[in-house]
Amino acid sequence: MTDKDDDKSEFYYPPDTLGLETEQMRRLGYQVVDMVVDRLARKHREAAISRAEAAQLQQALGGPLPEQGLSPEASLALLADIALIHQQRGDHPRYFARVPGPSSFAAVLGEWLGTGFNTIAASWAGGSGPATVELVVIDWLRQLMGLPAGTEGVLVSGGSNASLTAFAAARSTVGSGVVYLTDQTHSSLPRALEQLGFAAAEIRILESDADLRMPTTSLQCAIAADRQAGRRPVMVIATAGTTNAGTVDPLEEIAAICARENLWLHIDGAYGAPAAITPQGREYLRGMARADSLVLDPHKWLFQPYDVGCLLIRAGVLETCFSMNPEYLQDVRAGSGEVDFRNRGFELSRRCRALKLWMSLRTYGIARIRDAIQTGIGLAEYAEAYLRRQAEKWEVVTPAQIGIVCFALRGASAAAQRRRAQALTDSGFACVTTTRLKNRTVLRLCTINPLTTKSDIAETIDRLGR
Template identity: 35%
Template sequence: MTLDVDLPRFRKLLERSCEQVLSLYETLGERRVTHASTPQRIADRFTGPLPVEGRTPEEVLASDIPFIFEHSTLNISPRFFAYVMSGGSQVGIIAELLCAALNVNSAKWHLASSAAEIERAVIRWLSAFIGYREDAGGALVSGGSEANLYCLRVARDVKAPGAREEGCRLERPLTLYASTETHSCVTKSVEMLGIGSRNLRRIPVDAHFRVDVAKLEERIRQDLDAGMQPFCIVGSAGTVNTGSVDDLDALADVAARQGLWFHVDGAYGAAAASVGLTRELFKGLERADSIALDPHKWLQVPFDAGCALVRDWASLRHAFSYAAPYLKAKSDSVERWDWMGHTFQLSRGFRALKVWMQFQVHGSRKLLAVIEDNVRLMRRLAAELDESPDFERMAPVPLSIVCFRYKPAARPALSDDALDLLNDRLLEECERRGVYFLTGTKLQGHTALRACLVNHRTREAETRGLLAHLRALGEELMRRPEGP
């Protein structure tokens, strides 16, 4: 029994789907960024039992897809300033359709030869794009979290080879080092690798939210004296809180002196390493033993597309290559590149096509220009904040994240606790209205509004509009009878 419809009907279904996509983009400027429905209303729509008899695809497209579109947060909108999420691209939409049509498993060369070779090309191109090694190994994964996990797995196996067979119950417990601003996925990774979060040393940061190198070296010495086995330093190339970039060159020096693996989490920021405005921030990136980066962030590739880069292919193969008779094919040879020997997965989608098409269609120059434009826009926003009497910037702006708070003139002046409450309410009100969307964070114990831009559709009209919108909401909150 086939699940296919006849080709003329399939054509009409594709056309109808394309019309829905076109309608979404035609109305993008007028659409809310966040939806207004309650969680219960959305849950109720999808709580039905397992369908026994199906419906026509025409009915699903007509009744369900519009609801899904209407009740999705639109990170594709130029007014989206939340998290570190790009707007995707038209090229990516086309690539995803083509991938689904082929439905290949890229884990093994003889199942997807073009996919295998395209991913190898993409790894070379991504490495070149950020100014890393020409001979770097790597693999496309789901995102920065998985990329960091892959890289730390390789680091563990290289620096503590016994851990692969014996686990991490070593005579000298493994320790690794990262700043207090490092992404939470590093904690998840060390727990999954059996190292234990207790052995992740969180090093304080300086006034620019970069790791304090002197305190890092001091902690490594303490651990060595205590009989521990330091094995890895994690540097941040664009933290998720403020976009800060650690002194990567100094970290590489420490790692070299101590014989440690040097890993860089560049999921957000590494793509800016070759941009003129920001290049100097990333000095030392090329010395890393491994790097995590996300094409689905600043390269505008649709979700999901992360990348783990390591210094050579041998270390990647050592971590993930296993022999199994049911995976061996008579046609296997050294010329046929099997990704299953370089990754955890034996079932892998064709992620590489959308990254490959993005480079082929737009080229590195245009993609770098998008990043530079985002940085300029957010630095301009930071300058406007500095000139505004009712806003206060709370962190430097090395990349495209701006942290600030609404601080109205009031008599008497609002305390820090009152300002925290006011800005928390401001964030809630902004999301409820849906005109703009940004998130918050905590910096030095206080609430900060956090605007992040990694979207090629955003222009100065949107950044100026964000500030005006927040000011209007803040003034409204101050006028309410209950006060700020």
Template identity: 65%
Template sequence: MLDILDTGFDLETYRKRIGDQGPLVADSATLRRLMRRQLFTIPFENLDVLAGREISLEPATLVDKLIRQQRGGYCYELNGLFAMALSALGFRYRFLAARPLHRAANRPKTHAALAVEADGQDWLVDLGFGSFGVREPLRLDTLNVAVPQDDETFRLTRDPDGGDYVLAAWLEGQWQDQYSFDQSPQRWVDFATGNYFNAMHPASIFRQQPMLLRFTPEGRNILFADRLTQVIHGQSHKRQLADGELVQVLPGLFGLAPDTLPASVLAPAPQRAADTLGMAAADMRRLGYWVVDRVVERQVHRDQEPAIRTGDPENLQALLGGAIPEQPMDAEQSLALLAEVALDHQQHGDHPRYFARVPGPASFAAILGEWLGTGFNTIASSWGGGSGPAMVETVVIGWLAQLLGMPPETEGVLQSGGSLANLTAFLVARQETGAGERGVAYLTDQSHASLVRNLQHMGLPERQVRILPSDPDYRMDVEALTQAIHEDRAAGLVPMLVVASAGTTNTGAVDPLPVLASLCERESIWFHVDGAYGAPAALTPAGRAYLAGLARADSLVLDPHKWLFQPYDAGLCLIRRPGALERCFAMYPEYLRDAQGRQQSVASFGNRSLELSRRSRALKLWLSLRTYGVARFRTAIQRGIERAEQAEALLRAQPDVWEVVSPARIGIVCFALRGAAEGEHARRAQALAESGFACLSSTRLKGREVLRLCTINPLTTADDLRETLVRLAGELRLG
């Protein structure tokens, strides 16, 4: 029962404080009456916490604060005081530890409530919940039933296996969970840890802004930061307090005398606004935590969402459009609209059954690095303007070059992705080779489409962009390349650039890199490797065998937002020749010359590509490499390679159903259903995607339509592969 003993508690003084004159019988009617009288009289408030004062759980201190000083408090104080009254009246009760759910899941049990015995029943009693708590006792055996209390409605549910109870309130047309609990009795001393967290931990919501709540017979008065809400008969009336108005509303709406409250809270020292456009620091924290909670919740349950969802344009326009908002709108509702509507309608490249194109399964540490850089409004253009971010980028480029076997003098720059990074390398190649207008570039029919677009926009005529047919294994044909080089030299052109693939998007094929490297050395041609998706496979033993010769490239591109598990966007261009990037892109206008002399020996990344204004894409890479260690990256990449091999094995186990068209190579396998008509693969891939279970893509190899799986997500399981193929084959047979 009770272990909160206080010889100084006087029942009559308590009753006078709450204005109670009813009969003193230990029954449910008295329990309800006393609970409501205290709720209507003693407010929930956190002003001592904001003032940095210790919140004591000593019973005598509670009595002094809540009765003699006529202050309020939070859950431990308010429910502790009520427990003393229950004890004095002879009620049997036990303390309960509850987990708040109204802001986030997986929070610690930092809330205290009571279970009270009255009239042969157990009742949930809570006088100290700062959100939407009950207004009177709620029977613990009344489950899955809407229980009206004045103009509000509550519901208790419980896990079918007899686990936690969940208290929910009906708000804004839906049930909103408030907290969960079980009936394990708690000793008063057990709340010391939660009390310390609530009062002292920087992440505690009680340390962020004023929070006051006082129940009224008609509803409740709520103050959160400077926003006052008065709920009257179910209708909410909201407004923002003017400067200095807090002192005026405290006595009437919350029953608090200003002279009993911390002066530092009532009249805080003037401070510069925290937000450029005037958002209060408390709101910034509240909304920031909302975003963190939502992102983590999605990370935990992402396999339960569709692998891809495409919206209807008219519906999305209706939900996300409308008139330009001249005045502020509710920020949390707007965030929810983004999270639940805008961001719900897209490909979920981190879903374990998203196999289309090249997925982007970002790691959480990398997400944190991205947030941090955005929150600090980081610019990573010059040493003078961002020496810290510039050093992080320098370090990360050095780490990745070393991991890929490039020489120590290798330089690089992080950009938006493979398209821009490859363009950067091509421009450097033209500059370094001096090929000028006569330069010729050599690719294959399996090269990424953006590579051809880049060369065209560099001004190369179609004749000088040589797209060579690939060999039967979808790799560059060295004989055809050699012949083309000789033909072009004879025509007075300058063979400038050979673009090899370290993992084509179609099949994962790797061009014969050692042979091509030697050919380029003999012919004095720039050797470029597009490893946008495949290059990180070199971190594994299997990948190193596939990618032999990668480190001999003059330039190399990879996308960390693919197989290095970074959030979009991040593309890395590595150049073997030191100084080549600056020779191609550097500029020194008059307004930057004062900084030029201070950064001769350090990287100025705004002079390494066409991007001048640029954020730091290195912070997330640096943080994730340190947080997880390269060993975890190796394991995750190896798993992607093995998953493609497992998929191939599953396909070959059904030779009467499937044909393997291109075997598993660094995370990609292509296949076809035997006897499928033209267009059937694409149609059924689309049907599977529309079902939400999985998403894979079709492509064409040598004119033939095939299906394709890219398995680089380390969360993908063998069962995911098996069930995807079962559903796909079943759908195809239905066609």
């Protein structure tokens, strides 16, 4: 039967479930491609971040629930011009706040295709193709991070979800007890422990040392004190790239303590772990591959659009914790060598976040991605050198560490520094935020966008100082 015959048969179905016509679908689809590519081509001319008043946004985007359909062209324009324009542009070359999201276009294509095909990666029987892409991508990421063959994983929405998943799985393996972290651990991790029912007395937050790293002597003392008090130490959480300053805990030493004390080692590399694919980053992150569970966020430094986080973890642990095989799923169970991703985390229905990673890893290749990460590391070093050249004006508070540098304007109060960051952000030229290190407010640049130039950095610092 040809397509033409099909059109006349009782088995003719229009392409859109709710009635858009084929040509209209194509036209709207191409329009979206044009809108996205046009925006990417001029993103450096936009403000690095913008927002509007709640009432103004409500008025433009809200209104009565439409009983009849409205023009999709007008709706797309409203989305682009009102909703999507009022947000942070994490891919803008002068977006330096928190952790930027410099996403790449090949990844966007993978995401679009998956959404267009309504892809599901929940069970092997219902999605063996997408599940295989996810398995391939997880193993590529494992290799990049240097973890042992056989390490398993799952893709989730981001770093906070990945750590939550890891903690649930680790607890089902090692049981409940005391967990050690520091005051520099990302706040989503202690929150995940609390949500999983760890008591406050089981969440031991150690004071970081002067370099904002986990002090291994305090760690050992705390473990010993807890054992002596009859408590049960179970896990250490180390960070490979803190959000505040890019600091890395002494991973080798912590791994040795965990091995000696028989503790689970979880490493949060949500932001910093991808640096390990560069020679400089690999040295800086030495010991990371000894993690029992490791988190990295491809939507940060592997150039993916939101959202995708990755958990890499010891084999078998996820399925032991999350397996769920009720009678209504009995026909869609994986056989040997096959994986039901619903049994590796909290989500049952889940899209395939691996498609975008697979597309971009294949399109750009690791060499290009490695260079892009190295560029980000180098830009923070350039910023540090630029600040040090004006030492009478600027103080470098923490040196450039895998793409983050923290600094302060000499003689300026905390409030004055916050005001300067806010004024620059309001101007639209760049987005810069402050943070607090050991109770001291500092300015901070996170420079992981490879499109950022040295002039962008210099002009941003100059404007902050003016």
